[in-house]
Amino acid sequence: xxVMGVDPGLTRCGIGAVEGRPGAPLSLVGVGVVRTPADHDxxxxxxxxxxxxxxxxxxxxxxxxxxxxxxxxxxxxxxMGTAQAAAIAIVCAARRGLPVALHTPSEVKAAITGSxxxxxxxxxxxxxxxxxxxxxPKPADAADALALAICHVWRGGAQNRLADAVAxxxxxxxxxxxxx
Numbered sequence: 001x002x003v004m005g006v007d008p009g010l011t012r013c014g015i016g017a018v019e020g021r022p023g024a025p026l027s028l029v030g031v032g033v034v035r036t037p038a039d040h041d042x043x044x045x046x047x048x049x050x051x052x053x054x055x056x057x058x059x060x061x062x063x064x065x066x067x068x069x070x071x072x073x074x075x076x077x078x079x080m081g082t083a084q085a086a087a088i089a090i091v092c093a094a095r096r097g098l099p100v101a102l103h104t105p106s107e108v109k110a111a112i113t114g115s116x117x118x119x120x121x122x123x124x125x126x127x128x129x130x131x132x133x134x135x136x137p138k139p140a141d142a143a144d145a146l147a148l149a150i151c152h153v154w155r156g157g158a159q160n161r162l163a164d165a166v167a168x169x170x171x172x173x174x175x176x177x178x179x180x
Contacts, residue, residue, distance in 0.1 A: 002029060004062035005148030006053065007141045008070070008085035010045050011038055013052065014141030017060040018131065018149040026150060028131045029060055031142045042084075049085050053092045065093035066152035068144070069102040103151050108144075111151040123147050 001021055007014035013034040020026035034052030036045040057065075067090055070083045093100045106116035112126045124136035124143040130150060137143040 001064065001153055002060065002062045003064050003066055003149040003152045004029075004056060004060050005145040005150075005152065006065065006067045006086070006089040007144035007148060008068055008082050008089060009141060010036055010042075010049065010081035010085050012139060012141045013049050013085050013089075014139070014143070014145035015053070015056045016137070016142055016146035016149050017056070017062060018146060018153060020153050022154050025132075026130055026153065028133065028146070030056075031137050031146055032056075033139060033142050046084060046088055049088045050092060053089050057092060057096060057098075062098065064099045064101065064152060065089065066101045066103055066148040067093075068108070068148055069104045071104065101152050103148055103155075107155075108147050108151045111154055112147045120144070 002017060002019045004015065004017040007016075013036075014032075015034060016031040017029035018026045019029050034049055034056075036048045040048075067086050070079060070086050090100050103111075109118040109123060110116040112118070112130070113122050115122075118126075120140045120143070121136075124140060127133070127143050127146045127150065128136045131146065137146060
């Protein structure tokens with residue numbers, strides 16, 4: 001499974017892709033950051049994020065996209081920009097028919113480090129170790145995007161199988177199939 005992770009942000013939108021399956025070593029596909037100048041108009045910034053995400057989707061050709069679920073912070077302006085960038089990534093993936101998963105920061109930290117309260121350095125170190133990298137990806141947004149992708153490879157497969165089973169069960173009930 002090839003997963004592209006997106007750590008949304010208007011100034012720096014981290015993007016990272018990995019390939020692998022649960023229980024097997026993972027491979028780095030690519031990692032980077034889409035940047036926009038803070039002094040530019042919001043519309044221009046969102047278009048730049050969209051263009052960057054589309055470019056990555058073209059190059060990476062993922063099977064799924066994992067986006068960080070936006071959570072409430074004290075700074076409403078930061079939350080709004082993060083939510084807008086997340087929405088752009090979700091729309092870009094949906095336009096291509098790719099499944100999109102949202103993972104919370106604590107879910108990702110727990111999957112990668114074993115602790116939902118791990119700091120950015122711990123996440124970066126584990127991402128480096130899991131992908132057998134010589135150094136931590138920089139900036140932290142890039143490492144966080146890889147952590148999202150890794151989390152989805154490990155957890156998303158089970159989530160997708162469960163969602164498929166539920167969908168099949170519902171379809172069987174509505175079409176008169178044998179599923180109880």
